[in-house]
Amino acid sequence: xxxxxxxxxxxxxxxxxxxxxxxxxxxxxxxxxxxxxxxxxxxxxxxxxxxxxxxxxxxxxxxxxxxxxxxxxxxxxxxxxxxxxxxxxxxxxxxxxxxxxxxxxxxxxxxxxxxxxxxxxxxxxxxxxxxxxxxxxxxxxxxxxxxxxxxxxxxxxxxxxxxxxxxxxxxxxxxxxxxxxxxxxxxxxxxxxxxxxxxxxxxxxxxxxxxxxxxxxxxxxxxxxxxxxxxxxxxxxxxxxxxxxxxxxxxxxxxxxxxxxxxxxxxxxxxxxxxxxxxxxxxxxxxxxxxxxxxxxxxxxxxxxxxxxxxxxxxxxxxxxxxxxxxxxxxxxxxxxxxxxxxxxxxxxxxxxxxxxxxxxxxxxxxxxxxxxxxxxxxxxxxxxxxxxxxxxxxxxxxxxxxxxxxxxxxxxxxxxxxxxxxxxxxxxxxxxxxxxxxxxxxxxxxxxxxxxxxxxxxxxxxxxxxxxxxxxxxxxxxxxxxxxxxxxxxxxxxxxxxxxxxxxxxxxxxxxxxxxxxxxxxxxxxxxxxxxxxxxxxxxxxxxxxxxxxxxxxxxxxxxx
Amino acid sequence: xxxxxxxxxxxxxxxxxxxxxxxxxxxxxxxxxxxxxxxxxxxxxxxxxxxxxxxxxxxxxxxxxxxxxxxxxxxxxxxxxxxx
Numbered sequence: 001x002x003x004x005x006x007x008x009x010x011x012x013x014x015x016x017x018x019x020x021x022x023x024x025x026x027x028x029x030x031x032x033x034x035x036x037x038x039x040x041x042x043x044x045x046x047x048x049x050x051x052x053x054x055x056x057x058x059x060x061x062x063x064x065x066x067x068x069x070x071x072x073x074x075x076x077x078x079x080x081x082x083x084x085x086x087x088x089x090x091x092x093x094x095x096x097x098x099x100x101x102x103x104x105x106x107x108x109x110x111x112x113x114x115x116x117x118x119x120x121x122x123x124x125x126x127x128x129x130x131x132x133x134x135x136x137x138x139x140x141x142x143x144x145x146x147x148x149x150x151x152x153x154x155x156x157x158x159x160x161x162x163x164x165x166x167x168x169x170x171x172x173x174x175x176x177x178x179x180x181x182x183x184x185x186x187x188x189x190x191x192x193x194x195x196x197x198x199x200x201x202x203x204x205x206x207x208x209x210x211x212x213x214x215x216x217x218x219x220x221x222x223x224x225x226x227x228x229x230x231x232x233x234x235x236x237x238x239x240x241x242x243x244x245x246x247x248x249x250x251x252x253x254x255x256x257x258x259x260x261x262x263x264x265x266x267x268x269x270x271x272x273x274x275x276x277x278x279x280x281x282x283x284x285x286x287x288x289x290x291x292x293x294x295x296x297x298x299x300x301x302x303x304x305x306x307x308x309x310x311x312x313x314x315x316x317x318x319x320x321x322x323x324x325x326x327x328x329x330x331x332x333x334x335x336x337x338x339x340x341x342x343x344x345x346x347x348x349x350x351x352x353x354x355x356x357x358x359x360x361x362x363x364x365x366x367x368x369x370x371x372x373x374x375x376x377x378x379x380x381x382x383x384x385x386x387x388x389x390x391x392x393x394x395x396x397x398x399x400x401x402x403x404x405x406x407x408x409x410x411x412x413x414x415x416x417x418x419x420x421x422x423x424x425x426x427x428x429x430x431x432x433x434x435x436x437x438x439x440x441x442x443x444x445x446x447x448x449x450x451x452x453x454x455x456x457x458x459x460x461x462x463x464x465x466x467x468x469x470x471x472x473x474x475x476x477x478x479x480x481x482x483x484x485x486x487x488x489x490x491x492x493x494x495x496x497x498x499x500x501x502x503x504x505x506x507x508x509x510x511x512x513x514x515x516x517x518x519x520x521x522x523x524x525x526x527x528x529x530x531x532x533x534x535x536x537x538x539x540x541x542x543x544x545x546x547x548x549x550x551x552x553x554x555x556x557x558x559x560x561x562x
Numbered sequence: 563x564x565x566x567x568x569x570x571x572x573x574x575x576x577x578x579x580x581x582x583x584x585x586x587x588x589x590x591x592x593x594x595x596x597x598x599x600x601x602x603x604x605x606x607x608x609x610x611x612x613x614x615x616x617x618x619x620x621x622x623x624x625x626x627x628x629x630x631x632x633x634x635x636x637x638x639x640x641x642x643x644x645x646x
Contacts, residue, residue: 066617071598074616078590081621085586088628089579093635207618211608219608237602237613247595274636274645281628288625295617551572552563553635554644 006375007146014184014379015161018386021180022165022173030418033170034101034398040175040269046282048178049266051185051387053080053257053283054290055131056138059185059384064359066298070228071239073298075246079253081284081291086258088280092267094467096276097550101268102395103261103459104403110466111474112543114408119481121403123458124261124395129432130451131262132392136437138385145327145361146378155437158386163430166390166397167423174390175269181383186289188380192364192373193293196300199367206296224299227306232345236302248516255522256452259459262391265398273553301363308366309352310343317341320365329355389433397426450492453518457484461525467551470544476533484525491517563642571642578634582627590620 001009027033040048058080066073098106104124108117136155143154165173190206197209201220213219224236234240241249257263266283267276309317314332324330331353332341344350361381364374401422406413413421458481465472465480493499495507495514505513512520538544563571593601594616601612609618639645 071613071616074594074613077617078594078620081624082586082590085583085624085627089582089631211606211614213608221608221610221613237610243595243598247591250590250595274632274639277628277632277635281625281632284625284628288621292618292621548568551575552568552644553639554563 001371003146003371003374004148006371007378010372010375010379011147011382014180014383017180018161018165018177021176022169025169025172025176027168027170027172027419030101030402030415030422032172033419033422034268034394034402035265036170036172036175036269038269039271042270042275042279043282044175044179045266045270045275045279046286047182048175048269049263049279049283050286051178051182051383052174052266052391053263053287053388054182054185054384055388056135056141056381056385058290058294059189060138060141060360060381061357063294063297063301063363064356066295067302067359068356069239070234070236072241072246073295074239075241075249075253077291077295079250080257081287082250082254083257084280084284084287086254087263087267088277088284090467091258091264091463092276092280093273093553094550095264095463096267096270097273097553098546099268101265101402102398103264103463104399105407106466107459107462107477108403108407110543110546111462111472111477112540113474113478116462116474116478116481117403117407119478119485120459120462121399123454123481123485124399124403127260127451127455128262128392128395128399129436132389132396132429132433133436133440135385135389135392136433137440139382139389140437141357142361142378142381142385145323146375152438155434158382158389158437159430159434162386162389162393163427166393166430167426170422170426171265171269171394174387174394177390178387181387182286184383185380185387186286188376188383189290189360190293191376192367192369193297193300195369195373196304196363196367197296200300200303206300207292210296210299220299220303224303227303231306231310231343236299242511245511245513245516248512248519252456252516252518252522253452255456255460256518257455259455259463260451261399261455261459262388262395264459265395266391297360297363301359301366304363304366305354305359306343309341311340314339314341318366318368320362323365324358324362327358329358393426393429393433396429397422400425400429450488450496450514453488453492453514453521454485456518457481457488457521457525461522461529465526465529467547470547471533471538472529473533473536473539475536476529476531479532480525480529483528484521487524488518488521491521563644567642571638571644574638575635578631578638582631586624586627589615589623594620 031037062076095106100106104117104120107120136158139158140151140155143149144151165177193206194204197206198204201209201212203209203212210220221237228236270276270279333351335351341352343352361377364377401418405421406418462477462481492514495503598612598616602610604611
């Protein structure tokens with residue numbers, strides 16, 4: 001069967017599965033809509049969290065980024081997994097015990113203030129919208145490359161599917177489709193990795209294979225380091241970023257991960273505190289499978305690509321080369337007119353430009369794997385993008401219908417009215433996300449770093465201080481969040497968008513990149529919160545009582561909105 | 563649950579968290595970033611050790627840490643009769 005038919009078949013089957021699950025798990029109450037009824041098993045929640053977390057960026061882009069950056073790519077591997085340790089040890093159990101529906105709920109109640117709640121809603125909305133635009137773009141990319149439909153049609157098909165199960169099923173529908181999506185995406189990621197690992201090293205386990213030897217007995221990583229040296233790139237296993245910056249970026253990604261509302265809210269769906277801890281463990285285990293395979297794929301595809309194209313005749317390139325050229329993600333310019341491809345670090349001599357996003361998608365073709373494996377990767381990429389998009393849309397709709405309407409604008413809204421509002425806001429959110437998918441703003445890539453930086457600068461300190469200190473008051477928390485977010489925005493706008501006089505790499509404070517500045521903004525938030533709280537009145541006794549109470553796991557109430 | 567039990571429970575919890583987070587810090591920021599060059603002089607098969615911690619080892623340790631915490635806390639909850 002040809003690739004096109006295989007892709008339609010696999011995408012068709014997986015999409016019908018998602019829709020089937022959505023119909024079976026419709027949400028009937030706000031509690032089902034926001035937290036899936038609060039009775040999800042730790043294992044199912046772990047699977048759902050893994051799918052929720054692993055987006056188009058993890059599935060499609062990450063291995064490619066590592067492939068091009070070698071050791072420097074480690075910031076994503078450690079940053080996007082290490083945050084789960086913080087979640088499991090410092091946040092999830094206590095937020096579950098607190099037992100509300102959303103992150104702004106916690107901030108609003110713990111800091112007894114609607115100002116705090118509004119700041120939290122604002123941050124949740126920015127973070128989630130930034131993120132969701134990227135997912136819709138991922139859906140469009142996969143559709144346009146593998147199904148040869150227009151990229152916009154692809155985005156619209158994706159919107160309709162997400163709309164269907166997110167609006168109908170709420171968190172309940174999303175949870176169970178995410179369980180299915182995890183299975184699809186991990187299978188799609190692992191099958192080509194295992195094939196290629198056997199091909200290149202004879203070892204079926206990619207995690208071990210990329211430390212193994214090729215047919216000539218040379219260690220793969222040594223060979224790649226050698227290739228990099230010959231072509232003028234930094235050595236693959238050493239990298240070129242400064243240590244301080246690597247440190248700060250890793251920390252910003254870890255803390256940002258632990259502060260992302262769509263991840264935190266997944267822990268509200270389990271029955272009890274011990275389940276929240278356990279499901280964080282399951283989630284990281286399932287994430288680990290993909291995250292430890294990605295660096296192996298990075299090495300395989302990097303070596304394969306360099307060996308296939310470098311110093312080879314352009315006219316003898318395999319068919320995938322021209323297919324990717326048509327998408328514009330791969331381009332060849334014969335500078336020295338010798339008819340051969342020279343791939344070099346020096347931009348004045350380099351003749352090949354490869355977009356990092358094609359490494360995972362093109363890898364099976366480069367390795368000459370069968371068509372069904374290539375089609376599987378397309379279905380996996382869609383599963384990764386859709387599952388994350390759905391989780392984000394739920395946060396957006398809950399922020400509007402629950403935090404804004406129910407908690408602030410119209411507290412007497414009926415259960416039924418709130419459910420309608422939740423569904424309507426989900427519809428609006430899908431349309432906005434689709435709009436950004438079709439007309440992607442130039443700043444999408446830059447703003448993903450902003451999303452993590454903002455989460456790190458706002459939520460993380462406020463939640464940690466709210467749990468681990470009894471005396472943190474609303475004045476401290478609000479000023480900490482506001483100053484943290486403003487510092488983050490300032491640095492990002494200055495160095496990414498050239499506002500406030502702009503600046504280049506040389507002007508970075510202490511050499512810290514905007515991606516790593518989230519850590520600095522977080523520290524600023526902590527310091528401001530603590531200082532201000534020392535000079536302002538203690539929180540009321542009943543609030544201090546809440547803190548005592550969330551530290552004890554027993555007597556957990558069901559997640560409620562009252 | 564009385565006040566002193568609550569305090570003891572919370573102190574033990576904080577102790578566990580502090581120990582586990584120190585390990586978390588050492589394997590990622592320590593082995594994977596700060597001391598990566600020193601560790602890279604040690605090799606295990608095709609892997610330089612620092613590189614391996616940054617791209618593989620730290621992630622395995624993270625996962626184990628969470629399950630260790632789950633076990634420790636389940637025991638602690640049982641000791642103070644806090645299982646719900």
